[in-house]
Every structure is written in structure tokens, then in C-alpha cells.
Amino acid sequence: MTRNPERSFLPLLAVVATLVLGLFVLRPLLADPVPDAGELEALKAASAEDIRVEVLDRGQTFGGILSRANLSPSEQHALLLAFREQANPARMRDGTEITLRWIRGNEELRGVEVALNPDELVRLDRDAFGWRSSVIETPVWADTVMVAGLIERDLWSAVVLNPDLREMPMGDRARVIDLMDRVFQWQLDFSRQIQSGDAYRLVFERMVRPDGSMRTGRILAAELVNRNTPLHAIWFDLYGDGEGGYYDLEGESLRRAFIRAPLEYRRISSVFTQNRLHPVYGINRPHHGVDYAAPTGTPIMATADGVVTRREFVRGYGNLIDIRHANGFLTRYAHLNSFDSSVRVGARVRQGQTIGTVGMTGTATGPHLHYEMHRNGQPVDPLNVDIPAGDPIPENARDRWNDYLGVRFAMLESLPSAPDLRLAAAQAERTATVDDD
Numbered sequence: 001m002t003r004n005p006e007r008s009f010l011p012l013l014a015v016v017a018t019l020v021l022g023l024f025v026l027r028p029l030l031a032d033p034v035p036d037a038g039e040l041e042a043l044k045a046a047s048a049e050d051i052r053v054e055v056l057d058r059g060q061t062f063g064g065i066l067s068r069a070n071l072s073p074s075e076q077h078a079l080l081l082a083f084r085e086q087a088n089p090a091r092m093r094d095g096t097e098i099t100l101r102w103i104r105g106n107e108e109l110r111g112v113e114v115a116l117n118p119d120e121l122v123r124l125d126r127d128a129f130g131w132r133s134s135v136i137e138t139p140v141w142a143d144t145v146m147v148a149g150l151i152e153r154d155l156w157s158a159v160v161l162n163p164d165l166r167e168m169p170m171g172d173r174a175r176v177i178d179l180m181d182r183v184f185q186w187q188l189d190f191s192r193q194i195q196s197g198d199a200y201r202l203v204f205e206r207m208v209r210p211d212g213s214m215r216t217g218r219i220l221a222a223e224l225v226n227r228n229t230p231l232h233a234i235w236f237d238l239y240g241d242g243e244g245g246y247y248d249l250e251g252e253s254l255r256r257a258f259i260r261a262p263l264e265y266r267r268i269s270s271v272f273t274q275n276r277l278h279p280v281y282g283i284n285r286p287h288h289g290v291d292y293a294a295p296t297g298t299p300i301m302a303t304a305d306g307v308v309t310r311r312e313f314v315r316g317y318g319n320l321i322d323i324r325h326a327n328g329f330l331t332r333y334a335h336l337n338s339f340d341s342s343v344r345v346g347a348r349v350r351q352g353q354t355i356g357t358v359g360m361t362g363t364a365t366g367p368h369l370h371y372e373m374h375r376n377g378q379p380v381d382p383l384n385v386d387i388p389a390g391d392p393i394p395e396n397a398r399d400r401w402n403d404y405l406g407v408r409f410a411m412l413e414s415l416p417s418a419p420d421l422r423l424a425a426a427q428a429e430r431t432a433t434v435d436d437d
């Protein structure tokens, strides 16, 4: 179920950018229509320009393209000088789009736009004194997406293959999974705890470019029903600085001293999608840790703030890092391919910081991370340990929080619940079976 209940143009772009960009914005829109971008279309009729779009091929130069645009050498020079005030023409990448504009019926080039990257273009205009240049940021608008899904096989396919996200580019759907992983990183190890029959409901905000791709995104509200237990995450900007944090329905912070898994779910799932049920061999005995299969070179994160107490090669473990944390905790990361240069014995590390990469040093038949957690010298299960939480919503922000929570929770509740989704899936299966007869 995809809806767009909130949609607002960012202040800057509505007036300025649409007028200034004119047909440049329209051209990609017309070629590949973007849903809900109707506001821009009115400009189509206003054009009295001829436009040619060139794409920089391997071996071509900006100057080469300009020389085919009826420019005198001195004018070409002046235009390049103006361009250099914004960017280096020698460093333009293959595939850069260059738009040339003429007034209809006039041979004299009037303007040039160079799309430096998906978010910026250099605009060159001719006036009475020559060529002037400026940088324009590509317009971006906020789009709120609401979606629900049942996890039948794994989280990856439940999100990426959700038909209600089909209008989103594939890369953006993968980013939604990253965002979910981030939101619930203190509560769940997605690779080990998500089960068939789990369900999700999400409200997330995308900052969308004219081509429909996501520039940034943020989950505003999420529900993950894991083994029939709903977990909630509501984003709330407590300090009004745009950073914000995630809280459950009681206003308790989701943040914990430890994240559950030292690898991003997506990195692990890339192995698991093809080969989900294969066990990882090369286990050290006695085995007191968790093994994560992941490609060599996958970044490993410190699961909590701490101090590095070991960084060395050990028989069996291979390249090993131990980190000491508050409250008698220690974490261990083994079989590393490489250590991050910031990791020395005695160095402080932060939660989420990259400390090294996955490998298969020591006794290991395939690349994987061996992860251990100890408390007061005893191995503990990272998924079954009580961990200190972050601060809840303070009293003086409770009214604002309650208002905000009401709105966000209503949005979540408007989406199909886990039982709804299970019922729909069961009905779909029954229908399919009947069709087979």
C-alpha cells in the first residue's frame, strides 16, 4: 500500500529552480515520467528554445562539444573560463550530460548546462558582457511512503520484491532495508532473528530527485512484528536539530550500549540469498561465538564504545581484535582479513566504527566473522544479554512527543497489520491452489 499523504517541495526549489532549470528539468521528466511531478509540466508550453543534449563519451572533451556549437574560438575560451570558476573541465566524467540552448530561430548559443552529478549542475548564461556561470542544486522534494509486508522467506525479498514499492528504483529499495537495519540495530540481529511469518509496517520519508531516485531517506515510524512480538520505532527530533533518534511507543530510547550484530544485514544477506542454509565451517572448539558468513573485505563494526585490548594474530582465531567495554563486557572479532589502521592496542573505538574487514585467517574454510561477547570473563549470548539503554523522552518534551506519536502511530495503524497480511497471503495461496486444479 503506497500513499503520499505528505508532500511538500523544499522552499528553495519550488519557485527558483523550476523557473531557472526550465526545460532541463522537463526533458528527463518527459523521457521517463515521474509520478506526482505534475507541477513541473506546465512549463512545457513556455519554451521557445531549441535544445540539444550531448553526453560526454570516452575521449571527448567539453571543449570538443562546444566547438560543434557555432562558437568562435574566443567565445569558446570565455565560456570555458566561466565554467572553470565552478568546476574543472578536465575532470568531467564520461556520461556527463551537457545541454545546449538556443533561442528558437537564432544561431547564437544562449546557454549551457552541465550536470556535474545527480545533485548539481553548472549553468552558463550569455549576457551583454560575456558568459557567466553559477551552480544550481537539483530540485529535491520530500515524499512520504507508507508500506507494509509479510516476511515469507527473508527480509531482503520481503522488501525488495514488495509490489507496492515497484515505482522505486531497486537501489532505493535496498536502502530501505539498510535504514530498517539501522533503526533496529540495537534490538535485532536481522540475519539471525527475522523469521518467516514476521511482518513490517513502515512510514518513511524520501528526498527525491526529478528522476525519481532517492537522495536521502529516513524512517519516520516502523513496526516490526518479530515472532509475534511487535517492535516499534518512532523517529523524534528531541533537540530540534534535525538529528533526532528512535523511541518505542512508551518514549523509551531504542539506543543501547551494544548493537546486536557487528555486520550490516545487507552484507550478510548477499551471501545468504544464494546460499541461505549452508552452515559455516571452520569453527573453533569449544565454540562460544557467533559466525557470520560474509564476503572477504566486508567492513566489521565495533558493537559498542570501548578500548582495544588485543590486536594480533592468534592460532585458530587468525587476526583477532578484543575490545573492552563498560560494565565488564568484552567483544572479540576473529578471522579478520585486515585491521583498520585506527585500531591499535589502547585505542578508543566508537559504536559502529569500522575496525577491520572479514576474512578467513586462522582456522577457517571460508570467509566469515567469528564474534564473541564476554561478561566478567564468561562467554554470553549477544542476543540474550541485558544491555543498558539510552535516555527516554524527558518530562518537558512529553506533550510534544505525545502529539507526534499520535500522528505517526495512526499512519502505521492505517496500514495492514501482521494478521491482515498473513490472511491475505493464505488466501492468495488458496486461490493459486484452486487455479492449479
Ligand SMILES: [Zn+2]
Residues within 6 Å of the ligand: 282, 283, 284, 287, 289, 290, 291, 369, 370, 371
Ligand atoms: Zn566461530
